[in-house]
Amino acid sequence: FPSIVTTVASTNPPTTTAASTNPPTTTAAPTNPPTTTSASTNPLTTTSTLTNPPTTPFSPSAFCVGKIGYFAHPDRHLFIRCTQFRTFVQTCGNFLVWRQISEGFGTCVRP
Numbered sequence: 001f002p003s004i005v006t007t008v009a010s011t012n013p014p015t016t017t018a019a020s021t022n023p024p025t026t027t028a029a030p031t032n033p034p035t036t037t038s039a040s041t042n043p044l045t046t047t048s049t050l051t052n053p054p055t056t057p058f059s060p061s062a063f064c065v066g067k068i069g070y071f072a073h074p075d076r077h078l079f080i081r082c083t084q085f086r087t088f089v090q091t092c093g094n095f096l097v098w099r100q101i102s103e104g105f106g107t108c109v110r111p
Contacts, residue, residue, distance in 0.1 A: 061087045069104020079106060 058074050064082035071080045073089060079098040081088040092098055092108035100106040 060089050063087075067104070070106050071104065072098050072100045072106065079108070 060073070060080050063071070063080060064087045067082040068084060069082060071082060073080050076097040077092050078089055079092065081090060082104075095110065096108040097111045098106055099109045
């Protein structure tokens with residue numbers, strides 16, 4: 001049997017698609033600078049807030065390594081007594097604060 005091939009020609013003209021003439025759009029994050037606020041309206045007084053607390057808490061035992069005597073504690077109502085073998089954190093008492101007089105020596109006084 002002979003095969004029959006039929007060719008159909010399209011009568012529609014070829015179509016083309018044009019590229020968009022609009023530039024691409026991007027959305028950027030706002031570029032507002034950071035703001036700082038002041039807690040005081042008095043220009044002679046400033047208030048600061050500790051934003052990065054110390055990563056290691058205060059250790060009286062570590063502080064006393066190689067020391068003997070009496071020393072200031074970060075809490076001014078306390079003091080540290082360093083001996084050869086032990087460390088003591090002691091309080092100054094009612095309404096008193098520690099005053100360091102010299103290396104290894106101090107006293108509790110009224111503020």
